[in-house]
Amino acid sequence: MTFIELAKKRCSVRSFTKDPVDPALLAVILEAGRVAPTAANSQSQRIVIIDEKEDLRMLSEFAQIYGAPLALLICADHDATWKRSFDGFDTGAIDTAVVMTHMMLAAADVGLGAVWVDYFKPDKVKALFHLPSAWHPFHVLAIGIPNVPLKSPDRHAPLRLPLDKTVFRVKDFRK
Numbered sequence: 682m683t684f685i686e687l688a689k690k691r692c693s694v695r696s697f698t699k700d701p702v703d704p705a706l707l708a709v710i711l712e713a714g715r716v717a718p719t720a721a722n723s724q725s726q727r728i729v730i731i732d733e734k735e736d737l738r739m740l741s742e743f744a745q746i747y748g749a750p751l752a753l754l755i756c757a758d759h760d761a762t763w764k765r766s767f768d769g770f771d772t773g774a775i776d777t778a779v780v781m782t783h784m785m786l787a788a789a790d791v792g793l794g795a796v797w798v799d800y801f802k803p804d805k806v807k808a809l810f811h812l813p814s815a816w817h818p819f820h821v822l823a824i825g826i827p828n829v830p831l832k833s834p835d836r837h838a839p840l841r842l843p844l845d846k847t848v849f850r851v852k853d854f855r856k
């Protein structure tokens with residue numbers, strides 16, 4: 682499968698079987714996150730594996746994880762994030778998003794379903810799992826075996842904007 686085939690095949694999966702995720706497949710997903718680029722190679726991502734029933738139940742009180750048997754909580758360690766020298770801009774949210782993207786695509790590549798979840802209360806989740814104070818949970822990746830047919834790789838034609846709505850040339854703004 683070429684990269685563009687994988688990118689088109691990947692879709693959000695929001696229904697999972699109860700089966701646990703094969704640890705070998707989880708290892709592939711984590712490795713994809715490990716090699717992701719981060720600002721100045723800061724590698725500020727801190728990933729918490731949540732796969733025990735009670736932990737998943739507690740997490741699902743604050744985050745919609747669609748009954749997934751595995752959730753990865755992706756945090757940025759603000760003691761490790763790169764901060765832009767002239768204005769303090771902190772790349773933690775971006776680093777973790779890049780890591781998320783690598784892992785989400787890896788999940789699709791190994792035949793698992795996953796959905797990126799940002800609709801949760803970071804402070805509640807941080808307290809729930811007693812995370813270090815410098816860690817900020819930015820994203821949850823809910824992963825499992827899909828319990829629904831996967832969306833078509835051809836769905837993007839109607840569901841994504843055409844390129845001319847999102848891509849421009851400098852001359853488009855020239856007065």
Ligand SMILES: Cc1cc2nc3c(=O)[nH]c(=O)nc-3n(C[C@H](O)[C@H](O)[C@H](O)COP(=O)(O)O)c2cc1C
Nearest residue numbers: 691692693694695745778796797798799800801832
């Ligand atoms: C930054 C980001 C945040 C998202 N947050 C949520 C979320 O909280 N809950 C959810 O069900 N899906 C969430 N999604 C999934 C998007 O809704 C989904 O990727 C988008 O609708 C396109 O559908 P597709 O992934 O099937 O191609 C999120 C995706 C991204 C990239």
